[in-house]
Amino acid sequence: LLFPKLQQHPDNADLNLAMARLYQDNQDNKMAQAIYEKVLQKDGSNQTALEGAINVALAAEEYEKAALLATKLQGNTNDPRVLTLLARVDAKNKNYQGAISKLTRARSNLDSRYAYKNATTNDPVVANKGQLHQSNNPFKNKAKSSVFSNSKVTLPWENNTSISLPKNTYFMTNAEQSEALADINFMIRDLQDKVSTTVQFGLTANQKDGEDGLSKLKTTTLPVKLNLPMGNGARLTFTAEPIHMDSGNLRSEGAIFEHGSNALQVGVQNLISEVNNVRTGFNKLLDGKQKAEDRLLAQIEASGIPSGSQFDTANANIDYWKNAIGDFISNLNISSPEEQKALLGYYKNGTDDIVQVAKEDDLFSKLEQTSALQTAQGRKNLINFLKAFDNPKDVVQMLNTYSQVSSLGSRAKPRKSSGVAFNAALIDDDYKFDLGVTPIDKDGTNFEAGAFYNFKVGNYSNLRLKAERRGMRDSQLSYFGYKDDMSGTYWGAVTKNGGEVTYAYDDGFLGASLSGSAYTYRGHNVQHNSSFGLNATAYVHPIRPTEYEDLTVGLSLSYQDFKHNQNHFSFGHGGYFSPQNYLIASIPVNYRKRTEQYDLTASAELGYQTYTQAQEDYYPTNADFQNTLTGLYQLGLVKEDKYAKKTESGIGGSLKVKLDYYILDDLILGGNIGYSTFGEYKEMSEMLYIKSVLGQ
Numbered sequence: 001l002l003f004p005k006l007q008q009h010p011d012n013a014d015l016n017l018a019m020a021r022l023y024q025d026n027q028d029n030k031m032a033q034a035i036y037e038k039v040l041q042k043d044g045s046n047q048t049a050l051e052g053a054i055n056v057a058l059a060a061e062e063y064e065k066a067a068l069l070a071t072k073l074q075g076n077t078n079d080p081r082v083l084t085l086l087a088r089v090d091a092k093n094k095n096y097q098g099a100i101s102k103l104t105r106a107r108s109n110l111d112s113r114y115a116y117k118n119a120t121t122n123d124p125v126v127a128n129k130g131q132l133h134q135s136n137n138p139f140k141n142k143a144k145s146s147v148f149s150n151s152k153v154t155l156p157w158e159n160n161t162s163i164s165l166p167k168n169t170y171f172m173t174n175a176e177q178s179e180a181l182a183d184i185n186f187m188i189r190d191l192q193d194k195v196s197t198t199v200q201f202g203l204t205a206n207q208k209d210g211e212d213g214l215s216k217l218k219t220t221t222l223p224v225k226l227n228l229p230m231g232n233g234a235r236l237t238f239t240a241e242p243i244h245m246d247s248g249n250l251r252s253e254g255a256i257f258e259h260g261s262n263a264l265q266v267g268v269q270n271l272i273s274e275v276n277n278v279r280t281g282f283n284k285l286l287d288g289k290q291k292a293e294d295r296l297l298a299q300i301e302a303s304g305i306p307s308g309s310q311f312d313t314a315n316a317n318i319d320y321w322k323n324a325i326g327d328f329i330s331n332l333n334i335s336s337p338e339e340q341k342a343l344l345g346y347y348k349n350g351t352d353d354i355v356q357v358a359k360e361d362d363l364f365s366k367l368e369q370t371s372a373l374q375t376a377q378g379r380k381n382l383i384n385f386l387k388a389f390d391n392p393k394d395v396v397q398m399l400n401t402y403s404q405v406s407s408l409g410s411r412a413k414p415r416k417s418s419g420v421a422f423n424a425a426l427i428d429d430d431y432k433f434d435l436g437v438t439p440i441d442k443d444g445t446n447f448e449a450g451a452f453y454n455f456k457v458g459n460y461s462n463l464r465l466k467a468e469r470r471g472m473r474d475s476q477l478s479y480f481g482y483k484d485d486m487s488g489t490y491w492g493a494v495t496k497n498g499g500e501v502t503y504a505y506d507d508g509f510l511g512a513s514l515s516g517s518a519y520t521y522r523g524h525n526v527q528h529n530s531s532f533g534l535n536a537t538a539y540v541h542p543i544r545p546t547e548y549e550d551l552t553v554g555l556s557l558s559y560q561d562f563k564h565n566q567n568h569f570s571f572g573h574g575g576y577f578s579p580q581n582y583l584i585a586s587i588p589v590n591y592r593k594r595t596e597q598y599d600l601t602a603s604a605e606l607g608y609q610t611y612t613q614a615q616e617d618y619y620p621t622n623a624d625f626q627n628t629l630t631g632l633y634q635l636g637l638v639k640e641d642k643y644a645k646k647t648e649s650g651i652g653g654s655l656k657v658k659l660d661y662y663i664l665d666d667l668i669l670g671g672n673i674g675y676s677t678f679g680e681y682k683e684m685s686e687m688l689y690i691k692s693v694l695g696q
Helices: 002-008 013-025 029-042 047-059 063-070 080-092 096-111 174-195 253-258 262-303 307-312 315-325 327-331 337-349 353-363 376-387 392-401 405-411 623-634
Strands: 197-208 217-221 224-231 234-246 417-427 431-437 447-456 461-471 490-506 510-524 529-543 549-562 580-594 598-613 646-664 667-678 681-695
Touching (some): 013 047, 029 047, 063 080, 080 096, 096 174
Antiparallel strands (some): 217 234, 417 431, 431 447, 461 490, 490 510, 529 549, 549 580, 580 598, 667 681
């Protein structure tokens, strides 16, 4: 309908402006800009063309151009729509005080404005009204643009009567007034953080399922944040965050075994038990020897045979001596006359030869009766294990140290950890720099820092760079760290160090992002680790995004791989999730709704996940601990010396809802709740906060 009219009247400004608005409503800003420039070439003061050109420049983020065009605007500067447009220009050029001043004036004018029933198509605003969305309009199902005016254009040929009204009279319905007020309120609220001092008090809670004393975690924080304006939109924020973590007590035998150096303690305790069994048997052996000696000497004295003669005739009296000594000699495997003679020599002369013989021949043969060492190879392993210590005193010291392992192991429980973390940050629309520390503690305090910058690389695309060093809050071990009860050594308190690069595109209908990350992980007496990740996401806006509402539905693929599996709690591990070949394919859905009273954001994600956790040593940072545990495992004294490889696949999902409620323009009550699950893993999070705007 419009094209035939334009063909007949190609220089008609109203027709060209109507076509420009159609392109603009459908986000073809390049064509809209060309039409606006054509009209302005012929009439540089055309207010409608100027408004349209300003909106196009804002959409293209050509803020200086928008400011230049705004200087040419004339007409009624008290018109709320003109003031709002000028405020947008000021805001994009970081003149936030000027923007708020114009918005405040526009809101005041709207409060006392009356609707007019007639208007002129040449008016700076009225040319944006009319009946564009007729049944034969190909754009009839398109929603309103969030960047440009939502009014329709009244075309001259759609009315049978001519319109002739004074300039600078404006028509606004009640609905349009309400919408204009909402626009203004949203802008003022968004600008408050940039120019006002604010304070926020919060309460957060997080609960992770897992093994008591290990991966299970309850976290509570009470963050307090002060926001100070620094000019040109920059803000300086200070945050103090008291934090408390509770992993519970070590309840199960498995949890006790896997914590700290407990596996080594359990193995040594089992070794002590075996040695004590042997020691008991040997004492019985010596007691039998003494009784046999007494009987033998009594028989010798009773027979009247001289000792020397007895030894000289040993070969002729083997059976006699074997019967006299009985099973004792047989148990010692002493069957030859020479061995019997040596044995009698020990009895008669008090030498230590038999002790040495018993230690070498019979002590470890007695171990055949134990459950752990029933083979000759097992006994050999034990001998080699003990011989591995250069100094025999080390063996004695080890046995003495771990002799009370049961009581020590029962005390090796994770402690409830508390502290206060601090952070200071400089924030703007396109960057953020921050410095901070994890909770201050003697051993586990870590320095934190971050840098983020957003580069505009096109009308609809951005390049985001991030570098950071952060404490890992996956577990109490990874964030606070522990002190091993047996060795007295501190371990844990892991930091994540690295960065991420993200390219993002969103034209209002289609969106996509591609990101890559690389990190290293460092902690106290924890194995060094590294990871890399890739993520690709594509989505659509089923409804046109506006300042009031937005919905996206998409598909996301992500991959992450860690060099080492550090998701354990023995000495040298970090206690954080670090899988190998972690792949997620999911469908994310995000929704946002804004009104004058609340701001609601909801997100849900459902998809398929698969990952592997590699086999790892119990003590990856202490070779002596690990070698000792391996020796104990070979003796059958511990159940394992390595964590087994694990693979898990299945359906996982998450849900998060965030709500900000405006009690007053300068008082906000907010909160969020989240839930995620995969297999047996479940996590809940809750947050409640109140934010007050103290003044500009």
